[in-house]
Each structure stands twice: as C-alpha cells, then as structure tokens.
Amino acid sequence: MSGTRVYGIGRGEGRPMTSRRAAVRETLSRNDGFRSAQDIYAQMRADGAKIGLTTVYRALQTLAESGQVDVLRTDDGECVYRACATGSHHHHLVCRNCGRTVEVAGPEIERWAESVGAEHGFTAMTHTVEIFGTCATCAAVASAG
Amino acid sequence: MSGTRVYGIGRGEGRPMTSRRAAVRETLSRNDGFRSAQDIYAQMRADGAKIGLTTVYRALQTLAESGQVDVLRTDDGECVYRACATGSHHHHLVCRNCGRTVEVAGPEIERWAESVGAEHGFTAMTHTVEIFGTCATCAAVASAG
C-alpha cells in the first residue's frame, strides 16, 4: 500500500486541512456573525475563488465536527456557521438584525443545566443556549429611520 | 356581506378552533415528548382519523403561533411540537432517546440572559434554552441491554 496518510489524533480533527477547507475557514473568519453555506459560497465566488457549493457544505461540516467552527440553526431551518475566537464551550449573543455576535461564557448556566438534569435523574447532559436581541447600532438605525 | 366570522381577541389566537385543529391538539397532548408533524399525522391516521398531512402541518403551526404548543428543531432540522401544561414561559429537559420531556422554569436564566444582553447594549432580548440528557429509564435499559 502506498500513499498512506496519517490523520490527526485529537477528537474531531480526523481530516487534513486542505486548501479548500482553509479557504472556507478563512472566508468565514472574515465575517463577524453566523453565515450560511450559501453565503460563504457566494462570498468566495464573488472574491474570485474557484470552489463548488458541495465543497463548501462539506468543508463547513468538517470544520464543525472538528470544533473549529460553531453551528446553529436559524428559525427557518438553515444551518449557519461562525469561526469563534475561543475553542472552549461558550454561548452566543446574536443581533437578530445584523447578525453581530458576542461570545459569552455562563458558568452559572452550566451549573444550572447540570443540576436540573440531575434533579430529574437525567445523565449525559448537553444543552443549547442562545440569546437574541437588537444590537445598539441596529436599534439606533431603527429609531432614526 | 354574510358569513362574517368573529375571530378570537387574545394575542396569537387569531384563528377559530376548527375540528381538525382540535383533533391535532388532542393527539399531540396524548404524547409526552416532542413530536413531528409527520408523527402526529401517522398517529391520527392509525387511529382512523380522516385528515391530510398538509392540514396537520398547518394546524401545528397555527397552534404554535397562538402559543398553545411549543416548537423546537431537532438537530436534523425537523420541527417538533409539544402541548405543554403551562402557557407561561419555560424551558425543556428532553430525553434524547425517548423524548420524555420535563418542563422547567429558570428565573435565574431569565435574569442572566437579560443582563448579558444589557451589558452589551442589546435590547428586546429573547432566548432559547433547551437541556438534553438521557432519562433514568433509558439509561437503565441501555446498561441492561
């Protein structure tokens, strides 16, 4: 056998960083808020990149699996991604208008979720916590408009 | 003009409760966990009800809009519904295996979300908080299996 490739060891990092994946991550990290696969694809094509939509979808889900980007679903079922600054567990405060996002830690939330589960005999807890609001900039624009 | 219909007054209750909607709500409330439109449809048909899938979809979203049922999205993008006991704001502790759901209040979470938003100049805050875990019954079955 030849061409054997040694994959990463750490959890999630089961794939090499190809040039396309790097480009997708790079494009995503130029955005502040959460962006959809199609957004990123459009942005990359507009920048002259040669890449297919399928590849963008795959790159984003690979990056998500390896924990390099965060994912959440919008109300209308679209997956949106963000290259967060921290790799550790956190939540998001998202402007519902412009998408501007602030990463927030919430130790008390973590404890609360854990204890609520324990109280009811649940184990292996996970949770989803997202906060939405209108950011100061968008609120100002709205009141001026 | 004839056939004028007097609609509900309360917020969200903008539609009359037709027999189909009542049947959908009734079926949903016989379930403990969150259920998809297709689940409810299959269940109703199995029970001999004469109803179309489209109507189930519409009934569920109408009930959701009027706040009579709660909605959330599964990881694979499916909308699932639940007829919760309380009409007031609450969150859910959901068994990821059997769907068994406990309604939980979290005043401290409400305050936390509000203050995090305020700290960053956000207004008109909303949030989504869901806790997932394995319930005691499912954990027992898994360890016995």
Place this chain on the structure above:
DNA sequence: CCTAAAATGAAAACCGTTGTCAAAACTGGC
C-alpha cells in the same frame, strides 16, 4: 337552504442539504 369566506387536502413546487460518481489533486515510495 343560500352565500360568502375560510378550511381542507392531493399534488406540485420549494429549498437547503446530501449522495453519486467521474475527474482532478494529493501522498509517499521509487
């Protein structure tokens, strides 16, 4: 009953996403 308006449901359209598969790019060994 009669009529106008709303609800219903079968089938088609929608749309984000995933699968298919042949071509292109990569990797390590020679």
Place this chain on the structure above:
DNA sequence: GCCAGTTTTGACAACGGTTTTCATTTTAGG
C-alpha cells in the same frame, strides 16, 4: 520526476421536510 493508491472536488441528481397551489368541502350567518 513518475507511479499507484487514496482522497478531495464539484456538477448534477436525488432526498426530505415544508410550503404553495388550487379545486373542493365545510363553516357560519342571514
């Protein structure tokens, strides 16, 4: 550089949950 085996890529075709369409049925007054 060249080769062979493997992975990635991307155009295109499904897929699946949901929504739209539109003709028919039901509802609620009068």
